[in-house]
Amino acid sequence: xxxxxxxxxARFSQIVGPAHALTEAADIEPYLIENRGLYRGRTVLxxxxxxxxxxxxxxxxxxxxxxxxxxxxxxxxxxxxxVPREDGADIVLSLERMDRIRSINAAGGYLIADGGAIxxxxxxxxDEVDRLFPLSLGSEGSARIGGNLSTNxxxxxxxxxxxxxxxxxxxEVVLPTGEIWNGLRSLKKDNTGYDLRDLFIGAEGxxxxxxxxxxxxxxxxxxxxxxxxxxxxxxxxLDLFNLASNRCxxxxxxxxxxxxxxxxxxxxxxxxxxxxxxxxxxxxxxIDVSTSDSQQTADxxxxxxxxxxxxxxxxEDAVIAKxxxxxxxxxxxxxxxxxxxKPEGGSIKHDVSVPVxxxxxxxxxxxxxxxxxxxxxxxxAFGHLGDGNIHYNISQPEGADKAEFMGRWGEVNKLVHAIVxxxxxxxxxxxxxxxxxxDELAEIREPIEIDxxxxxxxxxxxxxxxxxxxxxxxxx
Amino acid sequence: xxxxxxxxxARFSQIVGPAHALTEAADIEPYLIENRGLYRGRTVLxxxxxxxxxxxxxxxxxxxxxxxxxxxxxxxxxxxxxVPREDGADIVLSLERMDRIRSINAAGGYLIADGGAIxxxxxxxxDEVDRLFPLSLGSEGSARIGGNLSTNxxxxxxxxxxxxxxxxxxxEVVLPTGEIWNGLRSLKKDNTGYDLRDLFIGAEGxxxxxxxxxxxxxxxxxxxxxxxxxxxxxxxxLDLFNLASNRCxxxxxxxxxxxxxxxxxxxxxxxxxxxxxxxxxxxxxxIDVSTSDSQQTADxxxxxxxxxxxxxxxxEDAVIAKxxxxxxxxxxxxxxxxxxxKPEGGSIKHDVSVPVxxxxxxxxxxxxxxxxxxxxxxxxAFGHLGDGNIHYNISQPEGADKAEFMGRWGEVNKLVHAIVxxxxxxxxxxxxxxxxxxDELAEIREPIEIDxxxxxxxxxxxxxxxxxxxxxxxxx
Numbered sequence: 001x002x003x004x005x006x007x008x009x010a011r012f013s014q015i016v017g018p019a020h021a022l023t024e025a026a027d028i029e030p031y032l033i034e035n036r037g038l039y040r041g042r043t044v045l046x047x048x049x050x051x052x053x054x055x056x057x058x059x060x061x062x063x064x065x066x067x068x069x070x071x072x073x074x075x076x077x078x079x080x081x082x083v084p085r086e087d088g089a090d091i092v093l094s095l096e097r098m099d100r101i102r103s104i105n106a107a108g109g110y111l112i113a114d115g116g117a118i119x120x121x122x123x124x125x126x127d128e129v130d131r132l133f134p135l136s137l138g139s140e141g142s143a144r145i146g147g148n149l150s151t152n153x154x155x156x157x158x159x160x161x162x163x164x165x166x167x168x169x170x171x172e173v174v175l176p177t178g179e180i181w182n183g184l185r186s187l188k189k190d191n192t193g194y195d196l197r198d199l200f201i202g203a204e205g206x207x208x209x210x211x212x213x214x215x216x217x218x219x220x221x222x223x224x225x226x227x228x229x230x231x232x233x234x235x236x237x238l239d240l241f242n243l244a245s246n247r248c249x250x251x252x253x254x255x256x257x258x259x260x261x262x263x264x265x266x267x268x269x270x271x272x273x274x275x276x277x278x279x280x281x282x283x284x285x286x287i288d289v290s291t292s293d294s295q296q297t298a299d300x301x302x303x304x305x306x307x308x309x310x311x312x313x314x315x316e317d318a319v320i321a322k323x324x325x326x327x328x329x330x331x332x333x334x335x336x337x338x339x340x341x342k343p344e345g346g347s348i349k350h351d352v353s354v355p356v357x358x359x360x361x362x363x364x365x366x367x368x369x370x371x372x373x374x375x376x377x378x379x380x381a382f383g384h385l386g387d388g389n390i391h392y393n394i395s396q397p398e399g400a401d402k403a404e405f406m407g408r409w410g411e412v413n414k415l416v417h418a419i420v421x422x423x424x425x426x427x428x429x430x431x432x433x434x435x436x437x438x439d440e441l442a443e444i445r446e447p448i449e450i451d452x453x454x455x456x457x458x459x460x461x462x463x464x465x466x467x468x469x470x471x472x473x474x475x476x
Numbered sequence: 477x478x479x480x481x482x483x484x485x486a487r488f489s490q491i492v493g494p495a496h497a498l499t500e501a502a503d504i505e506p507y508l509i510e511n512r513g514l515y516r517g518r519t520v521l522x523x524x525x526x527x528x529x530x531x532x533x534x535x536x537x538x539x540x541x542x543x544x545x546x547x548x549x550x551x552x553x554x555x556x557x558x559v560p561r562e563d564g565a566d567i568v569l570s571l572e573r574m575d576r577i578r579s580i581n582a583a584g585g586y587l588i589a590d591g592g593a594i595x596x597x598x599x600x601x602x603d604e605v606d607r608l609f610p611l612s613l614g615s616e617g618s619a620r621i622g623g624n625l626s627t628n629x630x631x632x633x634x635x636x637x638x639x640x641x642x643x644x645x646x647x648e649v650v651l652p653t654g655e656i657w658n659g660l661r662s663l664k665k666d667n668t669g670y671d672l673r674d675l676f677i678g679a680e681g682x683x684x685x686x687x688x689x690x691x692x693x694x695x696x697x698x699x700x701x702x703x704x705x706x707x708x709x710x711x712x713x714l715d716l717f718n719l720a721s722n723r724c725x726x727x728x729x730x731x732x733x734x735x736x737x738x739x740x741x742x743x744x745x746x747x748x749x750x751x752x753x754x755x756x757x758x759x760x761x762x763i764d765v766s767t768s769d770s771q772q773t774a775d776x777x778x779x780x781x782x783x784x785x786x787x788x789x790x791x792e793d794a795v796i797a798k799x800x801x802x803x804x805x806x807x808x809x810x811x812x813x814x815x816x817x818k819p820e821g822g823s824i825k826h827d828v829s830v831p832v833x834x835x836x837x838x839x840x841x842x843x844x845x846x847x848x849x850x851x852x853x854x855x856x857a858f859g860h861l862g863d864g865n866i867h868y869n870i871s872q873p874e875g876a877d878k879a880e881f882m883g884r885w886g887e888v889n890k891l892v893h894a895i896v897x898x899x900x901x902x903x904x905x906x907x908x909x910x911x912x913x914x915d916e917l918a919e920i921r922e923p924i925e926i927d928x929x930x931x932x933x934x935x936x937x938x939x940x941x942x943x944x945x946x947x948x949x950x951x952x
Contacts, residue, residue, distance in 0.1 A: 108833040152667050179924045188863045189829045190902035191628050193947055194929045198674035219725045249695045249768030250726040292725030353665045357584040387664045426666035441668055448655045453670045455935035471669055
């Protein structure tokens with residue numbers, strides 16, 4: 001395909017006004033890249049609509065002229081979903097100006113936000129009316145709600161509150177044709193026809209553009225406590241999780257784990273991070289509980305859990321946070337783990353899930369396969385144990401050539417994903433498919449599944465203009 | 477359309493074997509009706525496949541010969557979704573022989589069941605491995621999992637655990653073409669393409685037949701307690717719910733409410749039912765809490781809640797159950813409310829939802845409108861207050877002619893649904909659309925929404941054979 005002609009650029013620009021249509025290379029630059037440096041696209045135009053009607057007008061014109069559109073939110077995605085293709089034919093549509101909290105209903109337990117609202121702003125708006133919006137992830141200061149929904153974002157609170165899909169009651173979507181679907185419902189129960197909402201959630205902007213959303217709010221917990229506990233093996237980490245799950249049930253609001261390697265990197269490279277334990281251990285867990293009645297209940301629950309875990313021989317050593325500052329410190333360490341790998345050179349990433357009970361087996365098998373293929377590799381496994389979700393990241397061997405190591409990305413992915421699939425797992429637990437895993441998805445899934453997705457894509461986007469070549473390969 | 481020819485009946489029957497192909501009128505009779513007597517269909521053949529492969533072969537032949545198929549589970553639905561059409565062209569496919577629990581993984585937190593497994597059997601299987609499958613509804617002894625999924629069933633545990641959609645991890649579906657989609661995944665997190673699972677859930681058998689499902693299991697609560705509390709007004713019931721929600725958070729596992737009228741019917745007609753309070757009040761609530769740690773916590777939580785509610789003037793009188801027997805008694809009363817209306821004559825039903833905060837306003841407006849239209853009507857409002865879901869049922873005036881009263885079903889629906897819609901509510905909170913609300917849905921929704929559903933239907937079922945004329949009107 002070719003880049004849009006100047007007169008077409010002018011027609012698109014007119015919709016949003018010249019101040020909101022970027023055409024200068026320097027202005028466009030931030031929209032061409034993603035944070036891991038895996039993709040670099042090209043475009044001649046970035047549009048910043050100010051309203052749902054603007055988005056509608058843009059997509060109407062795009063459909064008529066068969067101009068491909070790539071939607072962009074906070075651009076914090078990990079799979080190249082928001083990056084335009086290399087041929088320069090795509091126009092980028094950024095939601096960044098549509099960043100309002102439209103309304104908030106504390107008693108009703110919901111708020112309505114623009115698709116471009118920043119996640120941290122939504123959390124803050126909920127907090128101001130004494131409610132909790134639980135989605136929590138490292139990039140929450142820049143990630144935007146439309147992107148969180150389009151990728152069905154996960155994060156650290158999924159165990160208790162579910163992922164973004166579970167936190168959304170209704171949507172407003174502009175369809176590829178420019179038509180507007182107003183599904184901004186705020187009902188807890190509504191069984192009236194096909195579930196269009198969940199079809200748009202996780203579709204990575206290939207079926208339409210999410211311009212607004214009704215998000216669920218929760219009562220704020222009155223007690224919150226965090227423990228950091230060392231364990232000897234992944235098996236013991238799993239046993240500890242099962243114990244915590246049985247004892248705390250829905251009060252267990254987080255159960256993270258991390259290998260010693262990535263913990264060491266974090267202590268070394270993250271400002272203010274420190275090892276809270278006196279001795280070093282092979283594995284660590286972070287246990288987060290939130291209780292509805294009082295702080296005392298949270299403290300007692302966690303103390304009783306650790307006591308039982310020590311008696312059962314599951315835990316080597318542990319600390320309970322003594323202040324909100326210490327809680328924040330422990331979570332900050334966990335949230336900066338991916339970042340802390342950077343000074344150690346290249347990292348080949350996996351965002352995988354297996355049934356929770358298969359985590360130890362997966363780790364043993366994957367470690368063996370990776371160490372065999374890349375001797376000296378430094379395996380930085382960490383993640384959301386309670387969700388079966390492992391960020392299985394592999395830092396290059398010390399002193400290795402970074403480019404050469406990163407050149408083995410596909411080969412190492414293949415090794416690890418084969419083990420994931422042998423456990424009935426997922427090759428993308430929470431980051432989505434985008435460009436990065438599109439071809440692999442088509443390989444690992446039965447043809448009927450890909451075919452059903454293609455049929456939906458074609459039914460919603462007959463002109464094939466919505467974020468083409470993401471998730472699915474464009475037809476013809 | 478015409479009834480299938482004898483040679484076609486023979487071909488279909490051969491797939492399942494003559495013992496499992498019903499053609500005698502007496503055998504077929506139970507498949508032609510639904511429990512409210514609103515519809516009576518006709519068919520010449522009921523097929524009882526024994527395996528997913530059988531179902532596949534049936535749908536393949538049906539697609540080739542354009543023979544309409546109506547799937548049937550426990551046939552407990554309320555909207556005519558499982559009833560064949562009157563012209564006798566439809567063949568009924570019953571899942572009743574496919575009723576196994578295929579496997580159970582307590583540590584992994586899931587089980588896999590056939591589409592025809594009975595809900596109570598699933599609950600029992602979970603219980604036997606010390607886990608909870610929380611879906612709970614009046615018809616659980618006969619309702620089947622495939623139907624629970626196809627209608628996205630709700631019930632009394634939605635407040636804490638969500639509806640059926642939230643309780644399902646994966647599906648096996650036979651598509652209208654006979655192709656089998658194996659989506660039996662048991663992962664908590666899996667962001668790999670469009671959400672096909674949620675598209676089949678709630679589609680009422682119009683996009684394919686659910687033959688298997690992976691269902692989530694939960695740790696069993698260690699404490700459980702129920703209170704029955706009288707309140708003066710719907711406003712106070714709502715205030716009490718908000719207080720309970722703040723104090724108990726995720727430990728609040730049920731919050732039901734009922735008008736005096738339907739409570740009186742229940743005490744009168746349900747065996748063993750009795751009024752636990754000494755005086756009569758206009759409204760009642762049933763408050764259910766489940767705690768993860770101990771029975772003591774549940775007891776204390778409920779006592780503290782009621783104490784605070786009394787002090788705030790929200791509650792007139794209340795009792796806390798003194799034994800498991802009393803807990804069961806209170807829930808049995810709630811679960812038999814719909815049944816208890818039957819001896820009182822005809823009942824015009826509504827299964828609606830509004831935002832929780834709008835419940836009092838809805839009740840006042842609807843009561844006024846109904847009493848104006850049908851003087852002497854006995855309004856039996858009850859339901860899941862915490863979900864915003866009201867079963868707004870209207871028993872005929874005493875001594876009125878039942879047929880004449882029931883003849884006003886559409887007229888009264890229209891009145892009530894207009895008020896529901898003015899509050900942004902749903903005309904089907906948990907029972908689905910089926911035949912009953914199909915035309916009304918097309919009227920109240922924007923054309924784009926119905927069009928998107930039609931596009932999906934056509935993409936999945938181009939021959940138009942899957943449960944035709946349910947949810948959506950058949951094209952052409």
